[in-house]
Amino acid sequence: MKDDPLPSGDHVSHYCSAHFLDEDGRPAQTAFYLKKGEDCVSVNWLEYTGLPTRSRQLDAVRKALIEKGLTIRKSGKLAVLRVGDVTSIELSDKKQRISVSHQPEPPHDPSHSGIFYPSADQALVEFIATRVAERVLEAPTAIPSE
Amino acid sequence: METFENFLAGRAYLTNSRGSATAKVRELLRPETPAEDPTTEKGVEYGLIVPCIFVHHFATRSVDLADRMNVALGRLQVTYAAVHKATQDWYGSATFSTGYDFTVQAGSLTIQDPMQRRGGDWAQLVSLWNPDPSRNAEPVSPFDQLASFPYARIASLIESVGKTYQTRHAATLRARLADLVASWQEEHGIGDAPSPESLSGLLRFLSSDSGLRIPSVLLSPHGTWVAEWRLDSRNLFSAHFLDESNARFVAVAASGSRRKLNQVWGEIEAGKLLATAQTYGADRWVYE
Numbered sequence: 293m294k295d296d297p298l299p300s301g302d303h304v305s306h307y308c309s310a311h312f313l314d315e316d317g318r319p320a321q322t323a324f325y326l327k328k329g330e331d332c333v334s335v336n337w338l339e340y341t342g343l344p345t346r347s348r349q350l351d352a353v354r355k356a357l358i359e360k361g362l363t364i365r366k367s368g369k370l371a372v373l374r375v376g377d378v379t380s381i382e383l384s385d386k387k388q389r390i391s392v393s394h395q396p397e398p399p400h401d402p403s404h405s406g407i408f409y410p411s412a413d414q415a416l417v418e419f420i421a422t423r424v425a426e427r428v429l430e431a432p433t434a435i436p437s438e
Numbered sequence: 439m440e441t442f443e444n445f446l447a448g449r450a451y452l453t454n455s456r457g458s459a460t461a462k463v464r465e466l467l468r469p470e471t472p473a474e475d476p477t478t479e480k481g482v483e484y485g486l487i488v489p490c491i492f493v494h495h496f497a498t499r500s501v502d503l504a505d506r507m508n509v510a511l512g513r514l515q516v517t518y519a520a521v522h523k524a525t526q527d528w529y530g531s532a533t534f535s536t537g538y539d540f541t542v543q544a545g546s547l548t549i550q551d552p553m554q555r556r557g558g559d560w561a562q563l564v565s566l567w568n569p570d571p572s573r574n575a576e577p578v579s580p581f582d583q584l585a586s587f588p589y590a591r592i593a594s595l596i597e598s599v600g601k602t603y604q605t606r607h608a609a610t611l612r613a614r615l616a617d618l619v620a621s622w623q624e625e626h627g628i629g630d631a632p633s634p635e636s637l638s639g640l641l642r643f644l645s646s647d648s649g650l651r652i653p654s655v656l657l658s659p660h661g662t663w664v665a666e667w668r669l670d671s672r673n674l675f676s677a678h679f680l681d682e683s684n685a686r687f688v689a690v691a692a693s694g695s696r697r698k699l700n701q702v703w704g705e706i707e708a709g710k711l712l713a714t715a716q717t718y719g720a721d722r723w724v725y726e
Contacts, residue, residue, distance in 0.1 A: 311621040312659075321666065321688075325659050325660075328659070415704050
């Protein structure tokens with residue numbers, strides 16, 4: 293259901309354009325900045341797809357993003373994060389927590405979810421973004437081919 | 439197949455696609471009235487000047503002429519200035535849409551019948567270039583118009599790395615900046631450029647101290663520029679240049695015990711970034 297928190301052991305993916313990758317091709321902090329008009333970082337809940345392998349999950353995500361109208365380029369990458377790695381990021385204010393919740397966008401993107409930051413303070417958001425980028429699992433995944 | 443670089447180099451009034459493009463354009467685009475009314479000429483060959491400023495930042499990629507022209511003229515909606523082949527008079531300063539037919543004939547560019555396709559728009563474009571003196575006491579020269587175009591300013595700034603902006607890593611930095619701009623342009627088109635003001639702030643900062651290690655340079659979703667020095671996940675300093683003189687920073691540094699992280703962030707004048715890095719111990723990896 294909408295706004296349900298995702299299980300900490302599950303995974304999400306986030307599409308990163310080439311200009312959000314560092315020189316080594318790794319998703320950088322800017323990939324996790326909030327975009328204009330958005331209140332969360334858009335991700336896809338991989339286990340929600342019901343598919344058994346990571347590559348098939350990511351392929352389903354790619355197709356959903358394209359059907360939703362996004363332009364997915366092969367120069368970009370899908371960063372995969374474990375939900376618990378993101379929500380466990382410690383902030384100086386212990387009351388502030390990062391949350392990851394289901395934000396389905398039917399009909400094309402039912403696995404859509406969001407990483408919500410606890411503050412709109414841009415400096416804090418950018419600090420959190422550096423920490424989220426550190427949690428990207430090794431070997432960010434190239435965009436699956438057609 | 440002829441490369442785009444060869445194509446450019448082969449034109450008498452086009453400079454090589456690298457290096458001195460901006461200066462050459464400045465030299466060529468004289469603020470004079472063209473000898474002929476360009477709106478009366480159709481299908482005349484013009485040498486393309488200004489797109490070479492933008493195009494040369496794609497020069498690190500190996501594509502053939504047809505692809506490059508497609509990039510330069512079609513999808514990017516290039517603002518252009520043209521020089522009449524015979525008279526060397528120049529005209530034009532406009533953003534063309536993809537609706538125009540551009541062809542390459544014997545290595546030259548032909549703008550086919552722009553009036554017929556866009557009718558009144560053409561007059562409007564010309565008026566942009568040559569505003570009605572009765573409306574504007576001080577007509578803006580086409581070069582100035584072009585120079586104020588964000589992508590032209592970005593291109594000019596990138597060219598100035600290693601010149602105005604001295605750094606030991608000029609070639610690497612120029613290539614990285616060009617790649618980022620190309621990627622951005624591919625996604626956003628030419629109407630939404632990265633911030634020249636932010637880039638100016640970044641370059642000014644990087645050239646302010648010759649001992650700086652070359653950072654990882656990134657673009658934010660807002661088109662502003664970020665420099666990041668990262669030793670490992672526990673040691674990082676980054677500066678996000680909001681404009682020419684202000685920046686947000688993030689400093690993460692492991693304390694002596696290796697158990698505690700010092701984590702600080704905020705917004706300051708760009709000129710105080712290095713002092714901030716030193717304050718939080720991040721200068722150990724910001725400097726070579």
